Amino acid sequence: MRIVLVLLIVAMPAPAILYNVDQPVPLSLAHGEYYVGVRLWGEGGAMARIGVGLFDRLMFGASFGGNKLIGAEKPELYSRPEFLARGAILTEQGYFPDLIVGFESQGYDHQSSNGDYELFPKGGYVCLGKTIEVSRTYFQLGVNYWRKVNGFVVVNQLLPGAFEFIVEYDLAANDPDDEGCGYLNIGLAWTFNEQLRFGIALRDILGNRKDNRLNRVIDLSFHDLF
Numbered sequence: 088m089r090i091v092l093v094l095l096i097v098a099m100p101a102p103a104i105l106y107n108v109d110q111p112v113p114l115s116l117a118h119g120e121y122y123v124g125v126r127l128w129g130e131g132g133a134m135a136r137i138g139v140g141l142f143d144r145l146m147f148g149a150s151f152g153g154n155k156l157i158g159a160e161k162p163e164l165y166s167r168p169e170f171l172a173r174g175a176i177l178t179e180q181g182y183f184p185d186l187i188v189g190f191e192s193q194g195y196d197h198q199s200s201n202g203d204y205e206l207f208p209k210g211g212y213v214c215l216g217k218t219i220e221v222s223r224t225y226f227q228l229g230v231n232y233w234r235k236v237n238g239f240v241v242v243n244q245l246l247p248g249a250f251e252f253i254v255e256y257d258l259a260a261n262d263p264d265d266e267g268c269g270y271l272n273i274g275l276a277w278t279f280n281e282q283l284r285f286g287i288a289l290r291d292i293l294g295n296r297k298d299n300r301l302n303r304v305i306d307l308s309f310h311d312l313f
Contacts, residue, residue, distance in 0.1 A: 105138065108272040108288040108304065109195060109206065110239050110255045113185040113214040113227060115175040116140030116310070122148065124308035128290075129299075131157035132196070136171075136308075144175035150193045166202055169193035177215075184217040196299060205296065206270070207233045207261060216241075235261035251276045253288070259295060268293040276306075284308045 104112050105122055116122055122138035134152025141147060148171045153164035169192040177186040190211050194204020210233030218225050227241035241255040253274040259265040274288030286306040294300040 104251075104276075104278065104284060105308070105310075106306070107227070107241050107243060107253045107255050108274045108286070108290060108306075109257065109270070110227070110229065110241050111173075111187075111189060111191070111209065111212070111214055112241075112243075113175075113187045113216040113229075115144055115173040115187055116146040118143045119313050120146075120310060121313060122146075122308065122310045124306065126152070126307075127157070127305040128196070129302050131155045131160070133157060134193075136193075138171065145173070147172050154197060163198075165198050169208070179216065179218060184215045186213070186215045188213050196302070205299070207237075209233065233261055237261040249278045251278075253286075264296075266295050268295050270295055274304075282310055284310075 105114065106112060116138055117140045120140040122136070124136040126134045126136070132152065132154045133156045134150055136148060136150040138146050138148030149168050150171065151165060151168040153162055156162050171189065171191040171193065173187050173189040175187050177183050179185045189209070191209040194206055194208040196205035198204050209231045212229055212231035214227060214229035216225055216227040223245040225243040225245065227243065229239045231237050231239070237258055237260045239255065239257045241253065244252040246252060253276065255272050257270040259269045270290070271292045272288055272290045273292065274286055276284055276286035278284045284307070288304045288306070290302040290304055291300050
């Protein structure tokens, strides 16, 4: 029994993880916890995220960034800060999965003059996750609504040494410019002391957006208690 419990603990995502690459992880901050993240991508883009757990299963946060913030070109700031909220309905235990409901208005990549992001925000979403203890694999499935219904799936393979290999796929069913292949991303991340996480990723491997194919992303996040 003790061995099974240890396997379950090491197989679950580390507390510092709130995002895979683009897709949310079905976890929320507890009361008194905070999250700070920085995301860097091609063309000198940068975005900062903060989150605070107000109750044990409820968190709120905000984000802001833009393109060409790094380099010599004129910065292109996003037109407004964006907001996020998450509520944990279930936490993984026995046969029960992790389950959250959330809202996020932050999209990714370029923002057009009308305020639309190249990759749409999640909007309202429901996401669940379950661990296969034997293989230390965490499967996630989500449905979101931003103008239309969309879906996403993630496989997070936990590796020795607190490393993760991530594969995620967004159907892009709500994207009018989708070329029918959706968005496939892969990433590798490492978490130190269950607080500091460093991740690198290749996005849009299938080339849904030709000018953004194999976009490289670096993500750094930190989580702790007040």
